[in-house]
Amino acid sequence: MLKEERQHAILNEVELHNRVLLTDLAEKLDVSIDTVRRDVKELDAEDMLVKVHGGAVSLGFANYSPSRNNVYALDKKIAIGKKAMSLIRENSVVLIDGGTTCLELARLLPANLKLTCFTLSLPVAMELLTKPNIETIFIGGTLSRDSQIAMGSSAIHALSQIKVDYSFIGTGYVDAEFGLTEFDWDVVQTKKAVINASKKTVLLCISEKLNSQHRFKTCDLNVINTMVTELEPWDEKLEAFKNMNIQLL
């Protein structure tokens, strides 16, 4: 088989599936993984696809995936995502909310993890679609322009039909006493529906949001099962949350 031929086959696979694993390509094309890796490297240099760890994604996809250039406190959010990852078991069913912290969690999901994943967020959905082993189900609804999240009655109704093992949610504000609060009423309604749709709810939250509040209340802290922050467990900022029935990560 000609090298050019093989590279065409790779491009076709990538265009068709948007993301492919090098191991799959090697098997399908019946060459060593080194050869596929070299091919993908060349094609990447020619801007025919984008090489990623373990595989390749199509240009179209790489362009849709939102940039995280100006994400506030990115490293903290990555740290939170990594901690939250430890809760996810293979073949479980989870829901990932919108927001940049939840998006980081979606990014961190390994390509080989088998998972069923619900989401309300367009960017999260885009990210999940790059993972070959994740079945992604989008909860439809009216899309909010600024948060790029499905909301409204149809989203709430769709959520009422499911029960996931874990949901990972963000919040605008959190306070040990007042619980989770938001700026936006519709967001509150949707988050309530998310919490109802999950056996366990995990709150992802950077430390800046601790002990802050706003007008509309999503829920009390005791309905949250786990709170994940980037802080070490003994950090004093977490003091107020310690003698509540919440697992702190």
Added chain:
Amino acid sequence: MLKEERQHAILNEVELHNRVLLTDLAEKLDVSIDTVRRDVKELDAEDMLVKVHGGAVSLGFANYSPSRNNVYALDKKIAIGKKAMSLIRENSVVLIDGGTTCLELARLLPANLKLTCFTLSLPVAMELLTKPNIETIFIGGTLSRDSQIAMGSSAIHALSQIKVDYSFIGTGYVDAEFGLTEFDWDVVQTKKAVINASKKTVLLCISEKLNSQHRFKTCDLNVINTMVTELEPWDEKLEAFKNMNIQLL
């Protein structure tokens, strides 16, 4: 055998198969491999084919590029989008399907147009969110990695709950006799649901797809109200579609 004759044979092979191995050519033409190599080298210098390590590929094969591919039919699709735009009235409720042609329509929607817009397609949804006066509602469901579209029973159920003024759909293949067909069964099911959810259905279709067909049938042409192509109304390719009850744009 004359050299010229042999080179013609080589070109034929290359045109026919897009790729040839020098070893195969040498055997088939019953000359040494050095001779075919020299022939291929000459043909390459004359830009009749592209010589590669171990063989040769046709010009089309060598120039293939997914990104360039996308801009290829872009003008046609933009033309179609503009024509389709003329059907959309302010404050109406429309549904825009997935596919690159429908995405062009979404791109062309003016920023000041007030509209309620349903869609199943992630890229279309992203695009619609950039338009300040369009209310976008995403039809949820299991997302297909390939087409980035919501499909499956939940999408179909959600579609059963709505009735839009116009739906704009694409198709894999269309034939005057066989109607609309697709490669993928799930896509067919979803498109059927889309058609049922709309008062009027508009098919957006570049001329390359006319008179082609595949395994699974979406619907007959008579359930389509309007077909939009980039062709002029009097184009002969449209002849077969003219005495059906379809508005041609």
Added chain:
DNA sequence: AAATATATTGCAAAATACTGCAAAAATGAA
């Protein structure tokens, strides 16, 4: 921190390409 998966690097074997050369074939003028 350990274990696993993926990447990179250098290397050697195999396949392919290039060079120069001589024999064979074709060409063309006497």
Added chain:
DNA sequence: TTCATTTTTGCAGTATTTTGCAATATATTT
């Protein structure tokens, strides 16, 4: 036709490219 000239062809030796493997480094996952 004949013979010199040119072109074409195949061969042998040498370079280059491609490929898979192993060792090492890096990244990722547990």
